[in-house]
Amino acid sequence: MQTELSAAWRNTVVGDEAAQILKTCVHCGFCNATCPTYQLVGDELDGPRGRIYLLKNVFEGGEFGTSTQTHLDRCLTCRACETTCPSGVRYGRLLELGREIVEERITRPVGERLLRGILWRVLTHRTVFRLLLRIGQRLRPLLPRRVAQKIPSPVVVGDWPATRHARRMLVLDGCVQPSLAPNINSAVARVFDRLGISLLRESRAHCCGAVPLHLSAGEAARDFMRRNIDAWWPLVMSDVEAIVMTASGCGVTVRDYATYLADDPAYARKAEQVALKVRDVAEVVADEMGSLADWEGINGNRDVVFHPPCSLQHGQQVRGMVESILSTVGYRLHQFPDAHMCCGSAGTYSLLQSEMADALRKNKLAALQATDASCIVTANIGCQVHLASEAEVPVCHWIELLDR
Ligand code: SF4
Numbered sequence: 001m002q003t004e005l006s007a008a009w010r011n012t013v014v015g016d017e018a019a020q021i022l023k024t025c026v027h028c029g030f031c032n033a034t035c036p037t038y039q040l041v042g043d044e045l046d047g048p049r050g051r052i053y054l055l056k057n058v059f060e061g062g063e064f065g066t067s068t069q070t071h072l073d074r075c076l077t078c079r080a081c082e083t084t085c086p087s088g089v090r091y092g093r094l095l096e097l098g099r100e101i102v103e104e105r106i107t108r109p110v111g112e113r114l115l116r117g118i119l120w121r122v123l124t125h126r127t128v129f130r131l132l133l134r135i136g137q138r139l140r141p142l143l144p145r146r147v148a149q150k151i152p153s154p155v156v157v158g159d160w161p162a163t164r165h166a167r168r169m170l171v172l173d174g175c176v177q178p179s180l181a182p183n184i185n186s187a188v189a190r191v192f193d194r195l196g197i198s199l200l201r202e203s204r205a206h207c208c209g210a211v212p213l214h215l216s217a218g219e220a221a222r223d224f225m226r227r228n229i230d231a232w233w234p235l236v237m238s239d240v241e242a243i244v245m246t247a248s249g250c251g252v253t254v255r256d257y258a259t260y261l262a263d264d265p266a267y268a269r270k271a272e273q274v275a276l277k278v279r280d281v282a283e284v285v286a287d288e289m290g291s292l293a294d295w296e297g298i299n300g301n302r303d304v305v306f307h308p309p310c311s312l313q314h315g316q317q318v319r320g321m322v323e324s325i326l327s328t329v330g331y332r333l334h335q336f337p338d339a340h341m342c343c344g345s346a347g348t349y350s351l352l353q354s355e356m357a358d359a360l361r362k363n364k365l366a367a368l369q370a371t372d373a374s375c376i377v378t379a380n381i382g383c384q385v386h387l388a389s390e391a392e393v394p395v396c397h398w399i400e401l402l403d404r
């Protein structure tokens with residue numbers, strides 16, 4: 001797609017990157033076939049090709065306003081379009097670049113600005129979020145159903161094994177996961193302990209940056225990234241083998257730290273080193289499958305269905321790994337239609353675009369529950385909480401099945 005950058009963007013890092021991406025799009029429209037919002041709304045401007053035209057217009061200096069912002073807001077950033085695209089268009093990156101510009105130029109109504117500001121500050125502040133969650137859990141019987149269903153019940157957290165192995169890996173705790181589902185990381189620590197790996201935590205590491213990125217607060221996101229790099233750096237330089245991600249939404253962001261911090265001279269090289277160490281928990285377990293030989297078939301054909309988060313299958317292009325691990329240890333995995341489609345969680349999307357998010361969840365749960373599996377498993381805390389709020393069967397992280 002030929003792009004004439006406006007004078008404001010010509011010969012700039014952002015403009016050049018956007019032009020490079022735009023150039024690869026041949027506007028064939030194949031991507032619309034797998035775009036959840038296009039499938040729901042049927043409007044070209046709520047599909048990837050239409051949004052690419054809107055973003056091209058932004059970089060070419062054309063007029064744009066709230067309508068452009070609305071169509072960009074409705075994008076889930078699920079990146080299903082990237083998996084489908086035959087030309088390798090990096091749509092997700094183009095959207096991030098464009099959204100930040102639109103956010104700066106178009107003033108949102110006061111209520112929206114307030115909500116978005118509160119959201120990223122509360123969601124990324126562990127203590128405040130935990131306190132509000134505890135209050136919500138206590139008051140749940142008094143809350144309206146729509147609010148109450150979003151608040152998960154408290155969970156029992158198992159022990160974290162002592163550090164006793166020569167092999168060590170580091171795990172990201174993240175922002176909301178330690179409060180919503182603290183058992184996920186301790187389950188990973190126990191499974192890794194059985195595999196001869198000690199899992200370390202670095203309490204100064206925080207939100208990976210995904211939450212502010214979803215809200216087009218790019219500078220706040222990059223601040224979180226720098227903080228995490230500072231917190232991890234001594235361990236990255238030590239014998240720690242990997243930085244393990246247990247929420248695929250965080251994994252897709254940290255893997256891209258080098259892109260986000262490419263023009264920061266103090267952090268660009270460090271960001272590359274950090275990104276090289278990132279591994280999803282499934283990648284680690286899959287590599288250690290040899291050590292799992294004594295676990296083969298132990299789960300007696302229990303039926304489960306795996307919902308692959310978009311951030312895992314499209315964002316990180318990790319596919320089939322969780323299914324293969326669970327099958328090896330004896331779970332019977334069910335297939336379901338449209339597994340490539342987003343469940344509607346998508347970071348803060350379910351809170352800001354609730355109508356679209358609810359419709360996508362309804363479709364996803366209908367497909368998952370039609371399998372009659374006794375449990376739904378996934379690999380991202382956002383999907384887990386979003387699906388669990390309406391599911392008729394338990395929803396958990398797949399690693400908790402392995403831990404059991
Ligand atoms: S993003 Fe890819 S699939 Fe979509 S219109 Fe462009 S080239 Fe075609």
Ligand code: SF4
Nearest residue numbers: 035075076078079081
């Ligand atoms: S990221 Fe997802 S919602 Fe957004 S345009 Fe691509 S497929 Fe559609």
